[in-house]
Amino acid sequence: MTELKKTTVKEFVESARMKSDFKEQLEGLRKEVSMCNIDKGEMRRLFREVPLAKIKEYRKMGHDIGMPLKMNEIVVLYVQEKRVPLAEIKDDSPKTVVSGLDSMKPEEKPDFLSVIIDTSYINSMVRESADIKMVFTRLHQLYQGQTGGQFEIVMPQGVYDELSNQLKGPRGKPQVDDKGRPKITSKAFNDLQELIYSSDPIIKLEKDYVSNEDAKEALSKAMQKKTKNRNARVGDGDTAVMLYIRDMAKLKGVAFRVMTYDTDFIGLLKGWKNVTVPMI
Amino acid sequence: MSMLGQRITENVRGAINGDEESRRSINLLLQLPFSTIDKVIPLKDEETRYAKVLLAGMKAVENDKDAIAYLRKEGMADLLEKRPKKLAIR
Numbered sequence: 001m002t003e004l005k006k007t008t009v010k011e012f013v014e015s016a017r018m019k020s021d022f023k024e025q026l027e028g029l030r031k032e033v034s035m036c037n038i039d040k041g042e043m044r045r046l047f048r049e050v051p052l053a054k055i056k057e058y059r060k061m062g063h064d065i066g067m068p069l070k071m072n073e074i075v076v077l078y079v080q081e082k083r084v085p086l087a088e089i090k091d092d093s094p095k096t097v098v099s100g101l102d103s104m105k106p107e108e109k110p111d112f113l114s115v116i117i118d119t120s121y122i123n124s125m126v127r128e129s130a131d132i133k134m135v136f137t138r139l140h141q142l143y144q145g146q147t148g149g150q151f152e153i154v155m156p157q158g159v160y161d162e163l164s165n166q167l168k169g170p171r172g173k174p175q176v177d178d179k180g181r182p183k184i185t186s187k188a189f190n191d192l193q194e195l196i197y198s199s200d201p202i203i204k205l206e207k208d209y210v211s212n213e214d215a216k217e218a219l220s221k222a223m224q225k226k227t228k229n230r231n232a233r234v235g236d237g238d239t240a241v242m243l244y245i246r247d248m249a250k251l252k253g254v255a256f257r258v259m260t261y262d263t264d265f266i267g268l269l270k271g272w273k274n275v276t277v278p279m280i
Numbered sequence: 281m282s283m284l285g286q287r288i289t290e291n292v293r294g295a296i297n298g299d300e301e302s303r304r305s306i307n308l309l310l311q312l313p314f315s316t317i318d319k320v321i322p323l324k325d326e327e328t329r330y331a332k333v334l335l336a337g338m339k340a341v342e343n344d345k346d347a348i349a350y351l352r353k354e355g356m357a358d359l360l361e362k363r364p365k366k367l368a369i370r
Contacts (some may be wrong), residue, residue: 006297009289009330013359022359026337033295033303033310033338065319076308077320081287 043075044208048250050078052112055251056150070204110255110274113151114248115143117203118260119162119237122192123183132191140202153202156209158240160196163189165236209244211236219268227267238265245275285321285328292331306335314339314347329354 016022058077062069069077125132136153143151166175166183174182195203219242220234241258248254256275260266266277288309294302309317317335321328333356339347340360351357 006293009293009296009327009334012296013330013333017359022337023341026334026341029295029334030338030341032298033307035303061320067316067319069316073312073316076312077284079305079308080291081284 043072044247046075046079047071048247050075050251052251052253054078056112068200071206072208109253111150111253112251113143113147113255113257115139115151115153115257115259116241116244117153117155117159118241118258118262118265119159119166119235120262120265121259122159122163122188123166123177124261126184126188127177127181132188133195136195136202152204154204154206154244155192155196156206156237156240156244158209158211158243159237160192160205161210161240162235162237163192206244209240209247211239211243215239215243223264223268226271227264233264235262238262241265245272249274285324288317288321288335289328289331292334293327296334309335310338314344314350318346318350333359 012025013022016025055074058069058074062073122132125135140153143153163184167186167189169175174184174186176182192203195201196205216234216236216239219239223234238260241260245256245258248256254274258265258269258275258277260269260277269275269277291302291305291309295306314336317339318332321332323329323332333351333354336347336350336354336356337359340351348357348360351360
């Protein structure tokens with residue numbers, strides 16, 4: 001069987017240049033390319049395919065070229081390099097939010113630490129009038145020393161959204177706790193944004209991890225079962241944190257530290273290997 | 281990094297020739313700003329250069345300023361100019 005000769009990129013560009021229809025050709029190609037869309041579930045599945053060694057390699061590369069690469073960018077580059085088959089889609093339904101974590105095997109020597117920020121952690125800092133920027137800068141320095149740089153401080157989008165909703169409040173005023181203290185202030189939120197959106201961010205915002213009703217319900221049931229607390233409340237932040245752990249747990253060598261002060265959530269997290277919580 | 285650049289060039293070629301897998305890879309790649317694409321593809325040969333021009337062209341359509349600047353730098357800015365209308369023959 002003879003293989004048809006493939007057009008080279010040079011031939012394609014030069015031919016379009018000769019015919020002065022590069023823009024039309026480009027738009028045609030763009031249209032065809034954009035039809036091959038990849039949804040978020042597929043992106044998450046792809047992310048789980050990336051070996052940790054590759055993540056490190058891409059991170060280093062990003063550092064070398066002066067452009068820190070985010071997780072989705074790493075997936076994009078990994079797909080280019082390895083041509084991971086894109087057609088097969090595994091079950092990624094929200095109902096599987098906690099399944100699999102029970103059987104998670106302990107990592108004897110984790111080589112990467114993922115520090116995940118929950119809503120209650122920020123609320124607690126605001127309550128104690130702590131300087132958020134200073135706390136996270138020190139936390140960053142601490143883990144830098146402990147792990148030799150093999151860590152990241154992340155905030156799932158669901159946590160960010162929950163904090164944003166707390167700030168806006170139901171009547172345009174920040175939500176308050178049972179003692180009437182604001183859960184979040186605009187100063188604290190601004191500080192958080194600076195930590196996320198600076199040129200060298202201390203907190204990485206994981207935009208793909210938002211809460212949804214199915215995942216929330218599944219998490220609520222799991223929490224009630226485990227903590228025996230029928231009134232266990234599940235927030236959008238907790239759900240997003242769980243979805244993030246579920247996906248990241250598929251990677252080898254990753255340990256998690258969930259920065260939360262929510263006792264129900266801690267009760268749920270305590271049983272899982274590789275997941276630690278701060279002492280209360 | 282050079283391997284990555286080579287693979288991206290192969291994917292661009294595949295996309296031109298109708299390979300579905302390559303098109304999906306390129307679709308993903310186009311989610312990145314051109315400044316990142318530019319830095320992860322080192323210029324190795326002519327084919328890589330044209331692949332970058334093509335990717336810059338696709339990003340330039342989205343008004344990516346770095347992509348437009350790249351096309352100018354490569355002397356390819358004329359590629360995006362509209363075809364002159366043919367004069368009607370009287």
